[in-house]
Amino acid sequence: MALYSHTQLRTFEDCPLKYKFRYIDKIKKPEEQTIEAFVGSCVHAALEKLYADLALCKQNSLDDLLASYRETWEKNWLPSIKIVREEFTPQNYFDYGAGCIRNYFERYKPFDQSRTLATEAHLIFPLDPPGTYKMQGYVDRIARRPDGTYEIHDYKTGRSLPSQAEVDSDHQLGLYQIGLQARWPDAERVELIWHYVGKDTLLRSRRTAEQLQSLRQETIETIGRIQSEKEFPPHPSGLCDWCEYRPDCPVWKHVAAMELLPPAQFAADEGVHLADDYAKTKDEMDRLARRLDQLRELILEFCRQKQASVLAGHSVRVAVKFGERTKFPGKNDPGRESLEEFIRRLGRWEEVSDVSASELAKILQEKRWAPELLEQLRRFATAEPTSSVHVTRSKDREE
Numbered sequence: 131m132a133l134y135s136h137t138q139l140r141t142f143e144d145c146p147l148k149y150k151f152r153y154i155d156k157i158k159k160p161e162e163q164t165i166e167a168f169v170g171s172c173v174h175a176a177l178e179k180l181y182a183d184l185a186l187c188k189q190n191s192l193d194d195l196l197a198s199y200r201e202t203w204e205k206n207w208l209p210s211i212k213i214v215r216e217e218f219t220p221q222n223y224f225d226y227g228a229g230c231i232r233n234y235f236e237r238y239k240p241f242d243q244s245r246t247l248a249t250e251a252h253l254i255f256p257l258d259p260p261g262t263y264k265m266q267g268y269v270d271r272i273a274r275r276p277d278g279t280y281e282i283h284d285y286k287t288g289r290s291l292p293s294q295a296e297v298d299s300d301h302q303l304g305l306y307q308i309g310l311q312a313r314w315p316d317a318e319r320v321e322l323i324w325h326y327v328g329k330d331t332l333l334r335s336r337r338t339a340e341q342l343q344s345l346r347q348e349t350i351e352t353i354g355r356i357q358s359e360k361e362f363p364p365h366p367s368g369l370c371d372w373c374e375y376r377p378d379c380p381v382w383k384h385v386a387a388m389e390l391l392p393p394a395q396f397a398a399d400e401g402v403h404l405a406d407d408y409a410k411t412k413d414e415m416d417r418l419a420r421r422l423d424q425l426r427e428l429i430l431e432f433c434r435q436k437q438a439s440v441l442a443g444h445s446v447r448v449a450v451k452f453g454e455r456t457k458f459p460g461k462n463d464p465g466r467e468s469l470e471e472f473i474r475r476l477g478r479w480e481e482v483s484d485v486s487a488s489e490l491a492k493i494l495q496e497k498r499w500a501p502e503l504l505e506q507l508r509r510f511a512t513a514e515p516t517s518s519v520h521v522t523r524s525k526d527r528e529e
């Protein structure tokens with residue numbers, strides 16, 4: 131039975147194709163670690179050591195912890211670790227991480243607020259009674275206070291603080307609470323705690339039984355969508371800049387391949403030629419379409435003034451026609467409702483109403499009806515290949 135994690139579900143929500151590459155096709159990519167993730171892992175390791183040693187009655191001093199932090203840093207440091215913000219050095223980031231540990235240590239020493247039950251706890255838990263849908267997750271620390279309240283701790287080294295509303299709707303720790311209560315059924319009161327150690331700030335949240343139930347339901351629905359997904363379409367967004375699958379993704383593969391080419395090879399690429407020619411031709415056609423509209427208006431005006439209906443040119447004649455067409459209020463226009471009511475009253479509705487094929491296609495595509503109705507509707511639909519071409523402007527490689 132498939133086991134899902136919060137990260138997995140979020141990947142699917144962000145981009146179904148990325149989910150497919152990572153979790154179904156299992157395409158492995160060389161990990162490109164960022165300095166932010168590296169600092170986070172070193173700080174986590176130091177705080178894990180703090181509580182693991184406390185379990186054996188050893189309380190580390192701040193200097194012990196900082197020495198352990200330095201050791202982890204030096205042992206795991208790789209020159210390939212990416213520093214995006216070039217104005218900062220590895221030393222700046224090292225000092226930031228040390229500051230995170232100092233903040234935490236000073237705030238909680240002698241660490242007797244609660245009893246630690248587990249660090250880096252691996253929870254596997256069902257979302258429904260038969261266990262058809264299962265989740266897993268790693269919790270930084272689980273503890274129990276003297277009054278019996280269980281605590282789920284999450285250490286954050288990032289620099290931006292979420293709002294209380296954001297932590298109150300956070301899915302990850304909410305799911306961990308479901309896992310905790312499956313493992314410790316006596317846990318009636320549970321508190322979710324985020325330690326923003328870089329900011330020396332603590333955020334807390336609690337979940338009601340109803341909130342947990344709707345989180346379960348929502349998560350089961352997401353898993354259901356993953357399991358019934360057939361297409362796994364790409365969902366381009368700002369996150370693509372950090373996606374390791376750009377070279378495999380249809381949205382980015384040509385762009386990513388071209389980024390690596392020297393100017394001469396880039397200019398000789400057939401795809402580059404086609405894109406340039408298409409964009410140039412389309413610009414020209416748009417310009418001509420605008421000119422055609424303008425000429426049409428000028429001709430109509432000229433003919434109105436001269437009361438003429440045909441203009442003579444060099445071996446051409448242009449004919450114009452003035453007239454009227456009957457118009458009724460459209461679907462969203464005022465007056466539509468009364469018109470429909472009038473026709474129904476006459477008993478003539480069947481004569482004039484029509485099924486809109488494009489509206490039905492939209493209903494299917496946007497899943498507007500209940501799943502069983504969509505399934506019945508789908509039986510009348512056939513799939514026809516479609517294609518379209520759009521031009522967007524990019525700053526890179528401008529001539």
Ligand code: SF4
Pocket residue numbers: 145147148364365366367369370373374375376379380381382
């Ligand atoms: S590059 Fe963007 S669209 Fe393509 S798989 Fe990655 S996240 Fe999805």
